[in-house]
Every structure is written in structure tokens, then in C-alpha cells.
Amino acid sequence: MESVRADVVVVGAGPTGLMLANEVALAGVCVVVLERLPERSGQSKALNLQPRTAEVFDLRGLMESTREYALGTWGGGHFGGRPLGYEGWGTRHPYQVHIPQAGVERALEERLGEQGVQVQWGHDVLELAQDDTGVNAVVRTPAGELEVRADYLVGCDGGRSTIRKQLGVDFPGTDASVFSFVADIVLDKMPAAVPTRLRSVRDAIAKSSDRGVGGLIPMGEPGHFRLVFTDLTATPDVQSTPVSEADVLSALRHLYGEEVAVPEVRWASRFTNATRQVANYRVGRVLLAGDAAHIHFPAGGQGLNLGIQDAMNLGWKLAAEVRGTAPEGLLDTYHAERHPVGARVLDNTRAQTLPPRPTPETLAMHRLITQLAELPEANRYLAGMVSGLDIRYAFEGPEHPLLGARLPDIELTTGWASDLFHPGHGVLLTTDDQHAKAAAAWSDRVVTAVVADLGDLGAAAVLVRPDGYVCWLSPLDGAADFDELERTLGVWFGRP
Numbered sequence: 001m002e003s004v005r006a007d008v009v010v011v012g013a014g015p016t017g018l019m020l021a022n023e024v025a026l027a028g029v030c031v032v033v034l035e036r037l038p039e040r041s042g043q044s045k046a047l048n049l050q051p052r053t054a055e056v057f058d059l060r061g062l063m064e065s066t067r068e069y070a071l072g073t074w075g076g077g078h079f080g081g082r083p084l085g086y087e088g089w090g091t092r093h094p095y096q097v098h099i100p101q102a103g104v105e106r107a108l109e110e111r112l113g114e115q116g117v118q119v120q121w122g123h124d125v126l127e128l129a130q131d132d133t134g135v136n137a138v139v140r141t142p143a144g145e146l147e148v149r150a151d152y153l154v155g156c157d158g159g160r161s162t163i164r165k166q167l168g169v170d171f172p173g174t175d176a177s178v179f180s181f182v183a184d185i186v187l188d189k190m191p192a193a194v195p196t197r198l199r200s201v202r203d204a205i206a207k208s209s210d211r212g213v214g215g216l217i218p219m220g221e222p223g224h225f226r227l228v229f230t231d232l233t234a235t236p237d238v239q240s241t242p243v244s245e246a247d248v249l250s251a252l253r254h255l256y257g258e259e260v261a262v263p264e265v266r267w268a269s270r271f272t273n274a275t276r277q278v279a280n281y282r283v284g285r286v287l288l289a290g291d292a293a294h295i296h297f298p299a300g301g302q303g304l305n306l307g308i309q310d311a312m313n314l315g316w317k318l319a320a321e322v323r324g325t326a327p328e329g330l331l332d333t334y335h336a337e338r339h340p341v342g343a344r345v346l347d348n349t350r351a352q353t354l355p356p357r358p359t360p361e362t363l364a365m366h367r368l369i370t371q372l373a374e375l376p377e378a379n380r381y382l383a384g385m386v387s388g389l390d391i392r393y394a395f396e397g398p399e400h401p402l403l404g405a406r407l408p409d410i411e412l413t414t415g416w417a418s419d420l421f422h423p424g425h426g427v428l429l430t431t432d433d434q435h436a437k438a439a440a441a442w443s444d445r446v447v448t449a450v451v452a453d454l455g456d457l458g459a460a461a462v463l464v465r466p467d468g469y470v471c472w473l474s475p476l477d478g479a480a481d482f483d484e485l486e487r488t489l490g491v492w493f494g495r496p
Helices: 015-026 051-059 063-067 101-114 162-167 236-240 245-256 303-323 332-351 360-372 376-387 417-421 433-438 482-493
Strands: 002-011 031-035 072-074 077-079 082-084 096-098 119-121 124-130 135-141 144-155 179-186 205-208 212-218 224-231 264-272 275-277 286-288 426-430 446-450 459-464 470-475
Touching: 002 015, 002 135, 002 303, 015 031, 015 101, 015 303, 031 144, 051 063, 051 303, 051 417, 063 101, 077 376, 082 376, 124 144, 124 162, 144 162, 144 303, 162 286, 179 236, 179 245, 212 245, 224 245, 236 264, 245 264, 275 332, 303 332, 332 376, 417 426, 417 446, 426 433, 433 446, 433 482, 459 482, 470 482
Parallel strands: 002 031, 002 144, 031 119, 144 286, 426 446
Antiparallel strands: 072 096, 077 082, 124 135, 135 144, 179 224, 179 264, 205 212, 212 224, 426 459, 459 470
């Protein structure tokens, strides 16, 4: 049997796997990407980038190329059907980017190719075994079986993850009780109620009743729409049946009236509110990310974004581990930081999903929550949660709202702060060149920029991890602590 050696194997070439592969390749790590499908399907379950994901793409110079595949922007999000605004979060992207998942994948795969890495299509992992020094995978390929040996393997292979199943880990949660489908269709004659432009996905909702809820989302070309429909009368056995033209027509007539004609159905797929999360994102030298680690109802459009941010958190840590520069325990912070973020998404999607036969008490609670969402402070809170802008990790240091939070993309005299993150390194922004001298020994891992001021950040210096989160700062009203800066550099970037 032919064998291949790599530092990291990524299983799955969806957005999560491609983002992770780009991150480790950027650090000079040898990565192999295995995808079970023979070629990219071109299908798109997800349709959006949340504001935080747009910021993450800015950190790697990906946003401009990604926009080539975008269909526009949506000015706000929603929570349980109530509109959310992104004002007050200090982001350059106070909107959602309307982009089909296939466009995100194309942009990420193109960047990966620029780094010299090609996706290995038609490569299906059959067996998996690990020891103290690495992972072995037996892979079925178009040319026969192949053995791949790597230091680490990451399962990014979706909700039905082969890697998760081969690990034998529990996937606790709740079974499906709500049954939905999506279909890409082409209409010759559009109902008058169909919007051609949306301010938010919530504007696409045509009807909510005891029968079902759903609507049409324009997909760029004339007559091309995404139909999303939740059938509140469906039973569990529907999961095993393909979506038929009759299903599509029935949903359209329920939403838009009896005169709707039979459309062209390009693609259709079922989904449910089954909600699960693995207990551990890391099992020895095998890790899980994206839907392989967590599944949930797509309320608010959070799934693709959650996976990409998993990859952004994991990538630089995994690369440091392979290169031998990681401090002890760095790789374990992936689970410690991302598991709670995933659990929170599972909670908020559950809160937005009514059961098929809600009780009066359930309906009353849902009405109350959605009414509260209209209050400015509550609206800001929910917008930060759904968009990912409010994520804040627990780091040691002074009480300061920026510590552990994302660095807002401030404008410097040389450009945007995000430009400094393009190489995938940490960044030290400071108004004192003494900080720069203290960090000089980490110059291979941390980019330092001495600037005149840091705008409204309320700090004289900030140390930011490669994923954009502030792990140390020097408050404006405090004395410069160079020893603490050096200690923090060691905590996150290892010995100089």
C-alpha cells in the first residue's frame, strides 16, 4: 500500500476544513486535505457571512477575493424573526454578506492553491488509528488504498462526520422534532409577494402558521430563489425521503397562493433541529471542528460562521504545536475556548425554534423574548451573540473591556490594523517603543507596530493573538509593565 507523510491531515473540504488548511499552510506546515466527494458539488446550504467572519477574513486578506462571489449585503440579522442591528459594535462590517457557501469555498480553495496545496478529491477515510507520536489513516482513493501518516488529524467532515464516528466519542444532545427543507428553484412567473431585495433574511419570511413557515430568498440571477420551508405537520419518517417536486409545490402554494406554477428544482435537501455537541473537541492527536463537533438548527445563519471561527482559533495553535514553538497546553485551549462558544450557539438556536405543537406557555415565552429583542440594549446583546462580535475569552490581566475580546479594526497611518495580521502572526500595537524592544525576541512570531495613538481603544499597547483576540494590554492610566508583557508573550507564543 502506498504511503504519504504530512504534518497535518484535514478531512473535509467545506468552509471549516479549507479555512483550517489555509491557516496551517500559512505557517509553513505541510497539510493534506482529503475530501470524500469526487468533486465540488456547487451546492450551498449556507448563504451568509456574519460580521465577525468578515472581520476574520480581513485578518487574512481574504475579504476582497470573497466579495467576488457575493450577491450583496443584508443590513441586519434576526433573532426569532425580530430584526437585529450591529450598531455599537465598532465593526467595519455592520451587515451580513449575502454569499452562497459555494462562493466561500471557491475563494478559500483558490487561496489554498496559491499556497501550493490542492484538495485531494475522492479520498475517503476508511480506518483511523493514533499513537503517542501521530495518526495513521487508511484512505480509499480513485487509484486504490493509501496510508497517510501525520502528526495530527482534524475532522472537518460535517454533521455525519466519519472521523467523529471512528473516534467512538459521544455526540450528546437532542433528536429532531422540527423538519425542514431547502431547495434552489427557478420560477418563470414570480408571485407579487416575493421580494427581489432583502434588508435581512427575515424579510424573506412569507408566512408563519400552524402548517409551516418559510419563504424565498433571491439568489442573484433572474428567477433563481432559495426556498426554505419548515413543515410543522411533518413526522420523523420524512427525514429518510428525498425532497420531491410535489413537496416544493405544496410549500410554495402554502406560502404564496394556489396560482404558483411547478418550478424548476435544481437542488434540494432536508434539515432538522437535531442539536448535538461532542464533549471534547480534542481526543489525543485527533481534533474536531465545525459541524463534526456541533450541529444545530440554522436559526440566524450561524453554522458556517461558527465553523470558520473554530478553524481560525485552532489553526495557529496547531501550526505552533507542529513547529515546536507552542507553549505547554496551547493546543488544549482550543477546546477550552471554543466548546463554550459552540454550546452558546446551540442554546440560542434552540431558543429561536418553536416546537411543532407549541403550548400556550411556550408561545407566551417566545412572544416575550422576541418583544424584549426590540429593546436597544437587548437588541445589541443578541446582535453581538448571533454575529460572533461579542465573543470574549477569559484571559488573565487587568479589568478592561478589550482584554479577551476581538480587536476592532482601527485605522492606522499605514492602513488598517487587520493588514498586520495577513502573515498569520500575533500583533503588538504600542505607542511606546520600549514595548517593541521587550517583544523583539519574538519577532519571528509577533509583528510589532509603534503608532502615535490607538484611537478609542483606551490602551497604550495591546498584544493580539493571530486570531484577532487581545491577550494583553497596557491601560492608558497604568504604568507600563514590561515583565508582564514578556510573560504573556511566553504564555501564547512560547519561548523566544
